[in-house]
Amino acid sequence: MSALTITIIQTDLVWQNKKANLDLLEQKINSIKGYKEVVVLPEMFSTGFSMQPEIFAETMDGETVTWMKRIAAEKKIILTGSIIIQEGANFYNRLIWMLPNGQFGQYDKRHLFAYAGEDKHYTAGNKRLIASVKGWKINLQICYDIRFPVWARQATTKQSNNEDGLYDLLLYVANWPQKRSHAWSTLLQARAIENQCFVVGVNRVGTDGNGIVHNGDSLVINPLGETLYHKAEVEDVHTITIQKLDVQEVRNQFPFWKDADEFFIK
Numbered sequence: 001m002s003a004l005t006i007t008i009i010q011t012d013l014v015w016q017n018k019k020a021n022l023d024l025l026e027q028k029i030n031s032i033k034g035y036k037e038v039v040v041l042p043e044m045f046s047t048g049f050s051m052q053p054e055i056f057a058e059t060m061d062g063e064t065v066t067w068m069k070r071i072a073a074e075k076k077i078i079l080t081g082s083i084i085i086q087e088g089a090n091f092y093n094r095l096i097w098m099l100p101n102g103q104f105g106q107y108d109k110r111h112l113f114a115y116a117g118e119d120k121h122y123t124a125g126n127k128r129l130i131a132s133v134k135g136w137k138i139n140l141q142i143c144y145d146i147r148f149p150v151w152a153r154q155a156t157t158k159q160s161n162n163e164d165g166l167y168d169l170l171l172y173v174a175n176w177p178q179k180r181s182h183a184w185s186t187l188l189q190a191r192a193i194e195n196q197c198f199v200v201g202v203n204r205v206g207t208d209g210n211g212i213v214h215n216g217d218s219l220v221i222n223p224l225g226e227t228l229y230h231k232a233e234v235e236d237v238h239t240i241t242i243q244k245l246d247v248q249e250v251r252n253q254f255p256f257w258k259d260a261d262e263f264f265i266k
Contacts, residue, residue, distance in 0.1 A: 004242055006240055008231075009042075010231055029079075032237060080095060152170055166251075174204070184201065184203070196256065198220070201217075
């Protein structure tokens with residue numbers, strides 16, 4: 001059973017300044033010591049959680065996607081995080097899963113944060129992205145999605161041959177505010193327990209241009225809901241290796257997924 005090495009970059013972001021953020025993140029990626037496979041950046045890592053997509057959106061051949069391709073190729077890593085993308089008249093909070101060979105997957109945030117007006121500026125996605133690497137299946141989601149467990153739920157036994165199947169890792173990138181940090185950590189833990197998978201949540205730190213404070217609280221949680229890594233308040237670049245065998249052992253010992261309700265996501 002394979003191991004997967006993940007590097008979390010918990011960082012402050014320069015408000016709506018792409019060049020400054022890309023330069024900062026490149027320095028942090030260059031600072032990673034030792035072996036690295038998947039490097040995870042926060043939600044809207046090039047701008048912060050901006051409600052001005054008309055100004056800051058890019059196309060898929062724009063500056064930030066081009067930067068991701070270059071970094072992934074040079075460092076021979078998978079690089080992921082979300083950015084603001086425009087397609088036609090629509091704007092998306094889009095997570096990019098960039099491979100070293102320049103191929104990529106994409107996921108458009110399904111649940112838009114109406115409390116901050118995200119639903120008024122962005123278009124919601126309607127399809128999950130389950131990435132595959134080294135035999136791992138990874139469900140990629142964004143911030144507010146964490147409050148909606150059906151969107152993250154494992155397929156039932158009868159559905160296990162569909163394109164999603166049973167995934168091994170649930171990954172969230174976020175700009176989650178400090179004032180709701182308890183909900184963040186509790187929901188991440190719940191998603192791990194109910195789906196019997198690893199969960200990685202990568203959040204930013206610092207105060208954004210709207211005066212909202214972010215505490216980080218990036219976490220890695222195992223399939224039993226136990227915390228393997230947690231960092232709050234400060235910037236951090238942390239690499240951790242997780243074992244797929246741990247997922248299989250938990251599911252074999254506690255095969256709760258076999259009793260799950262059958263459902264379909266449209």
